[in-house]
Structures are given as C-alpha cells and as structure tokens.
Amino acid sequence: MNLSRVINLLCTACFLLQVFCTKALGIDSVIGVLGGNVLLPCICEPSKRSDLYYLCWQIDKTLVFAITNNTPEYGENFKTRARVSENEIQNGNCSLHLSNISVNDAKNYDCIVAVGDRESKKQSISLKVAANYSEPxxxxxxxxxxxxxxxxxxxxxxxxxxxxxxxxxxxxxxxxxxxxxxxxxxxxxxxxxxxxxxxxxxxxxxxxxxxxxxxxxxxxxxxxxxxxxxxxSPYPKKLMEEKKKMTIIATVSVSIIIIVTLILAVLGIRHRNKQAGTSVI
Known part of the structure; x- marks a missing residue:
C-alpha cells in the first residue's frame, strides 16, 4: 500500500472519530481575498521530534495536506498552493498557508494532529472568500x-x-x-x-x-x-455660470464700496482732527 493511500485512510479514520466533536457554538471563520493568500490557524503541541508528528488538513474526507514521518502529501489542486512550515510545527504552529485562493476554496477545513501514540485532536476553521468591488x-x-x-x-x-x-x-x-x-x-x-x-x-x-x-x-x-x-441644478449650466459670474461681480463690488467707504471715513477723521488742532492754535 503506497504512502498516499495510507495517509488518506488515516485522514478518513480521524474524521470519523472526530465528526461529533465540532464546537456546539459553531466553527470559527477566516476571510480570504479572492486571488490572494490566507492563513488557516491551527495550534498544536510543540515537539522537538517532528518525525513523531502526524498532521492532516482536510475538507470533509478530502485531503488538502498531510505530513507523517517528515513526509508531506498534497491533495488534488493543492500541491502548489498548500504549505505547512515544518519548523513551525515543532514550535506548536500547524497553521495552513493557502495561496491563490478561489471561490471553490470557501469550505470548512479540519486540522487533525497526533503526536506519537497520543489521541488525535481536531480543530475546525471555516474559510470565506471575498473580493473588493471597484470604485462605483x-x-x-x-x-x-x-x-x-x-x-x-x-x-x-x-x-x-x-x-x-x-x-x-x-x-x-x-x-x-x-x-x-x-x-x-x-x-x-x-x-x-x-x-x-x-x-x-x-x-x-x-x-x-x-x-x-x-x-x-x-x-x-x-x-x-x-x-x-x-x-x-434645475437650471441650465450656462445660466448657472452667468449667475456665478454675477455673484462674483456683486461680491467684488460690495468689497470695493466697503473699502472706499472706510478710506473716506479715515480721511474725514484726519481732516477734522487737523482742523481742530488749527483752531486751538
């Protein structure tokens, strides 16, 4: 029996054992941008012996990525897009890096981990795919x-x-x-x-x-x-432009009148002061 067959059987067995263990409050979700990259988180037990690790990422019973005895295995359509860092596995991080995501990737993913002879543990995450619209x-x-x-x-x-x-x-x-x-x-x-x-x-x-x-x-x-x-505006553009010009002209005219009035007032005050000074002498 080849390695691929063994890994698929292990994934299926783990799925059947864990199928009733999904959180009652629902599955956490991650949003990925169409055509971009996304990280599906999975926390696992740190171990210096990666050869004792069994890790399987799957969608229902379909293999996405698995690694056992330091040998990786990829599901169909995931070979160039799915990756888990072996160094991170030893540090307790079994997260799945998924690149160039498409609408077809929007599914529920299971991360199943077993270390040595210990019972396997499963974490589930839902991937939702979205994309921004252009400026309207x-x-x-x-x-x-x-x-x-x-x-x-x-x-x-x-x-x-x-x-x-x-x-x-x-x-x-x-x-x-x-x-x-x-x-x-x-x-x-x-x-x-x-x-x-x-x-x-x-x-x-x-x-x-x-x-x-x-x-x-x-x-x-x-x-x-x-x-x-x-x-x-309900008014023709040409009329609006004319009204705008008239408004500007009126504003400028009022400003000139105010300035002239102020100048005349100042001159008048100075003239009166001068006459008052002459009268005193």
Missing part, C-alpha cells in the same frame, strides 16, 4: 431635469465577491430597494466567479429644486461600502 461609477443616462419629467442614473461596479447590493439616496434620504424605479442587474465572471453589478435609478423631477444623488455599493462579507455622488 455614477452616470447620467437621461437628464431631463430642466425640460422633462424624469431623469435616469446608472451606477456600476465590478470585480467583487460575493454578490453585493447597490443602494440609492436622494438628497440624503434612502430610497426603497423594492421601488419600481430601481432596476438591479448582476453578471458572473467565468474566470474567477466575481460579480459585476449595475443599478439603474429613475427619478421624477421636481421643478426648481436642486438634487443630490448617491449610489452606495455594499459588500457585506468585507463590511465595506463604496459611494459615488452626483449633484445637479
């Missing part, structure tokens, strides 16, 4: 604020995992997700199963009212929200 892009699809009844906005982002949500606010007021004016769409990338999500929001225009639109992209797994904003 907020676009105006149809702007009829000045001469129509509705305006349409689109918010889009890509590359995130798991599937996120897009929320809208109008003048800082949250808009109901089940509204007929909000249309949500998502697509799944074949390569890494990340999501591209888009939301279209239709707003009924209110005459002569300024507007602030925000779309908020939520990634619940990473507890990260990304926001894009857009502000617009």
């Amino acid at each position: 892009k907020l676009e105006v699809i149809n702007n009829s604020m000045t001469d129509g009844n509705i305006s349409v906005y689109m918010c889009s982002t890509y590359g995130g995992y798991p599937k996120g949500n897009i929320y809208w606010t109008l003048d800082d007021e949250p808009q109901p997700q089940d509204s007929d004016r909000i249309q949500f769409n998502s697509t799944n990338e074949t390569r890494n199963r990340s999501y591209n999500i888009t939301s279209v929001y239709t707003v009924v225009n209110v005459p002569h009212q300024f507007r602030k639109i925000q779309c908020i992209v939520e990634n619940s797994a990473l507890q990260v929200n990304l926001t894009a904003s857009y502000e617009e």
Whole structure:
C-alpha cells in the first residue's frame, strides 16, 4: 500500500472519530481575498521530534495536506498552493498557508494532529472568500431635469465577491430597494466567479429644486461600502455660470464700496482732527 493511500485512510479514520466533536457554538471563520493568500490557524503541541508528528488538513474526507514521518502529501489542486512550515510545527504552529485562493476554496477545513501514540485532536476553521468591488461609477443616462419629467442614473461596479447590493439616496434620504424605479442587474465572471453589478435609478423631477444623488455599493462579507455622488441644478449650466459670474461681480463690488467707504471715513477723521488742532492754535 503506497504512502498516499495510507495517509488518506488515516485522514478518513480521524474524521470519523472526530465528526461529533465540532464546537456546539459553531466553527470559527477566516476571510480570504479572492486571488490572494490566507492563513488557516491551527495550534498544536510543540515537539522537538517532528518525525513523531502526524498532521492532516482536510475538507470533509478530502485531503488538502498531510505530513507523517517528515513526509508531506498534497491533495488534488493543492500541491502548489498548500504549505505547512515544518519548523513551525515543532514550535506548536500547524497553521495552513493557502495561496491563490478561489471561490471553490470557501469550505470548512479540519486540522487533525497526533503526536506519537497520543489521541488525535481536531480543530475546525471555516474559510470565506471575498473580493473588493471597484470604485462605483455614477452616470447620467437621461437628464431631463430642466425640460422633462424624469431623469435616469446608472451606477456600476465590478470585480467583487460575493454578490453585493447597490443602494440609492436622494438628497440624503434612502430610497426603497423594492421601488419600481430601481432596476438591479448582476453578471458572473467565468474566470474567477466575481460579480459585476449595475443599478439603474429613475427619478421624477421636481421643478426648481436642486438634487443630490448617491449610489452606495455594499459588500457585506468585507463590511465595506463604496459611494459615488452626483449633484445637479434645475437650471441650465450656462445660466448657472452667468449667475456665478454675477455673484462674483456683486461680491467684488460690495468689497470695493466697503473699502472706499472706510478710506473716506479715515480721511474725514484726519481732516477734522487737523482742523481742530488749527483752531486751538
């Protein structure tokens, strides 16, 4: 019987013995970023004799990594991605280094350790995979604020995992997700199963009212929200520019008038003081 067969049988046996020992309060979890590296912790008993160690990492009954008599063994799809430091094992650290993680790696992992003739011990950890979404892009699809009844906005982002949500606010007021004016769409990338999500929001225009639109992209797994904003006026851009110029001119004019008034006041005071001095003489 070859070594691989022996290790698989040992892993299976340990799994059957330990299957009822999972913590009643649930399994601890670790979040890894899609395409990145992650460390799955496992504390084991320190020993200077690594040749007496039996260590097995597995998913249910499927081998991920095992080492016995200083000989490592790898499960399918893990040979170049799974690693446990033999030096760390002697220091009581049996943690699994997993690289280039994918959505398929999001499972419950068991770390089973036995030293010499002692009873094996199992620790379980759940790996959850997530990925950040790109900065959201907020676009105006149809702007009829000045001469129509509705305006349409689109918010889009890509590359995130798991599937996120897009929320809208109008003048800082949250808009109901089940509204007929909000249309949500998502697509799944074949390569890494990340999501591209888009939301279209239709707003009924209110005459002569300024507007602030925000779309908020939520990634619940990473507890990260990304926001894009857009502000617009019910008045044409050219008119707004003219009003801005008039405001600047008015401000400058008022400032000049105040300065001239102050100068004249100072000169008047000096003139009166001079006349008063002449009268005394």
